[in-house]
Structures are given as C-alpha cells and as structure tokens.
Amino acid sequence: MIWFTWRLHRAQVYAGLALIALITAIFLPYGHAVRGSFASHGVGTCLAHDTGGESCQTAMIAFVQQFNAIANHLSTWFSPIPGLIGAVIGAGVLGREYEQGTWRLAWTQSVPRGRWLTQRILLVSAGLTAICLTLSLVFTWFRSPMDQVTGRFAPGAFDLEGLSLTGYTLFAFALGLVAGLLLRRTVPAIVVAFAGFMAVRMPVEFWLRQRYVTPASKLSAPTLHHTMGPSAVPVTPGKPGWTLSYDLVNASGHTLTGAEQGRLEEQVRTMHDPDAYLRGLGLHLKTVYQPADRFWTFQFIEFSIFAGLAVVLLAFAVQRLRHRGV
Structure with a gap:
C-alpha cells in the first residue's frame, strides 16, 4: 500500500x-x-x-x-x-x-x-x-x-x-x-x-x-500619542504581545467616549506638556492585550x-x- x-x-x-x-x-x-x-x-x-x-x-x-x-x-x-x-x-x-x-x-x-x-x-x-x-x-x-x-x-x-x-x-x-x-x-x-x-x-x-x-489588561500613564489612535508601527521593547485595544479611562475606571476623547485631543494639542496635563486629570491608558508568552x-x-x-x-x-x- x-x-x-x-x-x-x-x-x-x-x-x-x-x-x-x-x-x-x-x-x-x-x-x-x-x-x-x-x-x-x-x-x-x-x-x-x-x-x-x-x-x-x-x-x-x-x-x-x-x-x-x-x-x-x-x-x-x-x-x-x-x-x-x-x-x-x-x-x-x-x-x-x-x-x-x-x-x-x-x-x-x-x-x-x-x-x-x-x-x-x-x-x-x-x-x-x-x-x-x-x-x-x-x-x-x-x-x-x-x-x-x-x-x-x-x-x-x-x-x-x-x-x-x-x-x-x-x-x-x-x-x-x-x-x-x-x-x-x-x-x-x-x-x-x-x-x-x-x-x-x-x-x-x-x-x-x-x-x-481571556485577554489581560494593564493601566499606564497616558500620552498624547495614544489619545490620537493606535500607532501604525507597533514598537514595544522586549517581547511584544497582541494589542487588542487601548482606551483612556478616568480615575473611576470608566472609558472615555469618542466625543470626550475628541474634545480632549483638541485641548491638549497645542499644550507645552500635554502628557502632564493628562496625568493631572487622573486619566490612565487601559491596554487590552494577549501576552507574547x-x-x-x-x-x-x-x-x-x-x-x-x-x-x-x-x-x-x-x-x-x-x-x-x-
């Protein structure tokens, strides 16, 4: 055979x-x-x-x-x-x-x-x-x-x-x-x-x-770069995982709506230190991802x-x- x-x-x-x-x-x-x-x-x-x-x-x-x-x-x-x-x-x-x-x-x-x-x-x-x-x-x-x-x-x-x-x-x-x-x-x-x-x-x-x-999630300091949408070039030192989404959340853990993020972008776009301003508002960047391992x-x-x-x-x-x- x-x-x-x-x-x-x-x-x-x-x-x-x-x-x-x-x-x-x-x-x-x-x-x-x-x-x-x-x-x-x-x-x-x-x-x-x-x-x-x-x-x-x-x-x-x-x-x-x-x-x-x-x-x-x-x-x-x-x-x-x-x-x-x-x-x-x-x-x-x-x-x-x-x-x-x-x-x-x-x-x-x-x-x-x-x-x-x-x-x-x-x-x-x-x-x-x-x-x-x-x-x-x-x-x-x-x-x-x-x-x-x-x-x-x-x-x-x-x-x-x-x-x-x-x-x-x-x-x-x-x-x-x-x-x-x-x-x-x-x-x-x-x-x-x-x-x-x-x-x-x-x-x-x-x-x-x-x-x-079930994906993992983490909170990090917000930056102007991330308030303006996902990067076309995902660069993360170490072993990058699979980023499913990231959103700005307030101190209570609630995700900002699209309209709220849009208004925030307009406010901080011309600021000298927009990242410090975002942190002062008590905002965090919530990333939902699958770890590399x-x-x-x-x-x-x-x-x-x-x-x-x-x-x-x-x-x-x-x-x-x-x-x-x-």
Missing part, C-alpha cells in the same frame, strides 16, 4: 519539494537583508537591554518602517498556500478515481474500500505534515528579527509559523477529499474545498482567535480546531465510502 500510494502521489511530493525550494529561494535574500538591517540599527542591543529610550525607539521604528511592509506583503501572498495545497491534493484522492474510472480496479481488490482510503489518508497526511512543518520553519526564520519587534501574533506571522499552517492544510485536504467523494469531479471539488476553507478560516482569524483566552497556547488551540475538523471530515469520508454504493 505504501508503494501504491507513492506511485499515485509522487508527482505531488515532487511539487511539494519544489515549492519548498521556491519559497526558500524567495525568502532567503530578504531574510539576510532583514538581519543585516536588524544589526545595523542596533535593534538587538536595544531589545537585549529592554530599554525604551528615545534612541532605541527611533532605531526600532526605522527598522520596522523599512521591512514591515515587505514582510507582511510576502506573507500575504503565501497565506492561501495551505488552502490550495490541501484542496488540490484532497480533491484528487477520490475525485480522480471517479473521473478516470480507476475505482473499478482499486475497490475490487482484496483490500476493503475503507482500509484502502484510511491508509491513503494516513500516508498523504504524513507527507503534508512534513512539508508544512518545513515551510513553517522557513517562514519563522525569515520573520524572526521582525517578530522580536512586532510580535508573533501579527497575521503574517501567526498564520505561517508554528502549527497553524499544518492545521490549515490538513483541514483543506479533508474538505477536498470529502468534496471529491460527493461531487465525483476533481476541479469542482477543489473550488468547493477552497471556498469552504476560506469560509471557516476567516471568521476564526478575525473573530474567534482573540477569544481563545501565549503564542504557543494560541497555536495549539488553532491547530486543534482545524485538525479536529479534519479528523471529523476524514472519518465521515471513510464511513461514507465504506457503506455507499459505487
């Missing part, structure tokens, strides 16, 4: 290896450039000493402004990869058997249909897992300097590093396999599987993920969601194939 599966999927294995080589070739020069700038700006020294001095802030802002857009754009281009890989490979497992009529031979041998499909699922899933973990290592290496400044919760980092990439791919693979079983056509199954993958992944990324664990907790949760859905779908496919008429 291993030899048979290899014969069926060896072209996909070669394609996966070629994809790894291509992505490595694309990210390698950018990774070296990012590391060179990280060292030349002295960002590593600032982070090592956990200093928030003006010179360090300036160095980190310059570094982020130089490479953050490149890192995010490259990651954005590659973010559909898990869905495409999984959908294409999954749809071909059964869709191609029906289209080419090879099921007549494959399912009339001594190996039962359920066992035949289960073994193929296990072997193909193992190959996909190996490819995805390798890709995650490449992406992690590329973004490592940027992650030290902007954190690993940024979508371009979180979606491609750790275990999440593998979970996405296995889920898309399961969707493709089920779609191929039900539609009996490869291309329509790919389209349906990729659409289903995106329909699940987008709500998880933009709504559910931040609710995995929760990265792997979030990774395991997200992987469990998508891998769990994949297991359910694959079990359904095995049972459906075992009991349905061909």
